Amino acid sequence: MVMDIRAQLSMSFNLDKCIGCHTCSISCKNIWTTRQGAEYMWWNNVETKPGAGYPLTWEDQERYRGGWEVSDGNLRLKLIKGNKLRTLASIFFQPNLPTIDDYYEPFTYDYQNLFNAPAGDDQPVARPKSLITGEFMEKINLGPNWDDDFGGSPLYASNDPNLKGLSDSQKEMLTKFHKLFYFYVPRICNHCLNPACVASCPSGAIYKRGEDGIVLIDQDTCRAWRFCVSACPYKKPYYNWATGKSEKCIFCYPRTETGQPNACAHSCVGRIRTVGVILYDAERIEETAKLPDDKLVDGMRDIILDPFDPKVIEAAKKAGIDENWIAAAQNSPAYNLFKKWRISLPHHPEFRTVPMNFYVPPLSPILHQAKADRGGTFDPESTGFFNEIDKMRIPVKFLANLMSAGNERVVVESLKKQMAVRIYWRRKRVGDISESEVKKALDQTGLTLQDVEDIYRLNSLATYKERFVISETHRESKTTVDPRMMYEKRGTIGFGAKKKEFIGRQW
């Protein structure tokens, strides 16, 4: 069997613990995107689900045509139906490109007016000012996290593309105060194995790094053709309207290269994020991306290799993967969550980019909707302490649309396993659950006692070093960077700015 082993950095998010505080977004923004042209960019953003998202309804690929599709057994970019000549034909105007109005017009406020306004009968106000034109804005129509916490809103939540296929009674729950549900989905670039942004770039400016799988845009090669923005189904490359270059999440590679976790993961107050290394077989990316919808998640688990298998270790060493990376892969939270315990899931695998960040689906509020049905009284004796999966407030179908291409089986598997951990610890700590019920939960999910302890540990008590298992990159011995260039961008964030002598702009 031909194997092409590669290493990939992967982030996992435990949605059960995300409180939607946006600390991740802020730390990311403070480091990377506080520049002209980048104000509107949130390389890391947190969305309320159900919700319209950022940019608005980005998951609706009928509109944006991002991602891949399989036609005649071939994998093709949905944007151009696999025909590159069509790409070139639409290079002058792209029908599927989102514009700034789908994100939001960046603004600030005229704070000086609060100090300088002449004395009058009314309180002075700070009017909003556009950061693009510098002019006052009539009204702010859209902003960062615009539909934050609007889980029950008919304006935003009901426009969520993931509500397709839900029954009317499930949809009704969206607006019923005692029944409504929402949760948060933090998003960064997925650093896909089959990235559509890379494939669509006419300049070849976007590339995946062989050593750690991080997808980057070469700022000197990007020519503002904007195909990455259209082709990425997650809308994670952003067009910098000031520099005329596209930018995207760089997985904080200056930090990960030195063994530190990404800024977003590091700053997460809920400790929902873990970062780890996974080993995968690059030979099988294409066949995985072509799998039918119901096999996508299993297929993705298949190409991820067991880091303890001696054959894999040997092949990895042969492929030039460093020993400390193999060791990191053996302690990888990403591997454990996704492949070993099978409780995390990819985000929209049906886009067929083989995304490499994984999400643990959220359990609903512990008291199930039966409580709401009976006007608030709840009797654990008759209904069981924990939710039956099919009575959960968050419909499984919704989670499946979000994380498994509609495959409810893998979602239920994950929820049941998480529930088993709860049952086990309820028995251990409170003791009001019988031994047989614990045994039943474990048998049903196939988890061992060790697994349950480990899942509990990782999701609740894990220390910094257990959550972030990142190895330093050994660039010292094999860099191809011209040493004279190495310090050129020191002290900057590395994204250039226009030089004055050629383009007479003010920055």
Added chain:
Amino acid sequence: MNAILFAYMPYVLLMTAIVGTIYRYTTNRFSWSSQSSQFLENRALFFGSFPWHYGIVLVLLGHIIGLLTPSSILAWNSAPLRLYILEVSGLALGLLALFGLLALAYRRLTNNRVKAMTTSWDVLLLIILLIQVATGIGNAILYRWGSNWYAATAVPWMWSVLTLNPNVEYVANLPLITKAHIFNAMLFIGLIPFTRLVHVFVINIYKYLWRPYQVVRWYHRDSQTENIIQYK
């Protein structure tokens, strides 16, 4: 006067273009961009960008074919009907480009967001382009069958310039509007390194059409770029 415009200036402007472009490419590659503003405004752009680019690219292609192989154009024009077809389609494409250019100019000067992104170079470029297209269309209407006399006047003059033996005779007696068209074209070439015009030179069609979809770069392998997946 003719000597200055058509014997000396061509070299000044050509050298500006060549040296400036190389200098910009080597020292400030980050600035090399088409500076698309579709992200800020995309309705008016549709009516401007499509007609403009398709019109001007095809017309330019005709000029280049005429420059490289004037005999092929003359051979094509030997039958009057074919001459009419060439001239009419050239004029139509010119008008298409003019329409697009006017739409683009209108958009650039009226849309606040696009205006905020507009530099003085952009305005200068728009003026030069407008003059170029207008004089081109003027030529086509006032002095018909340009595809024929172009081969006997401007083409040999361009070759005389390119072979470092400029002969102003070929263009000295052309009408004013034609001379304006030729000189303005050289100004346009001289402007290339200072404006977003550089984007004309970066579409590597060959590389895009035949490269594999995925690009992987390694820092510890010999080749900088290694491609992994060859989709059909």
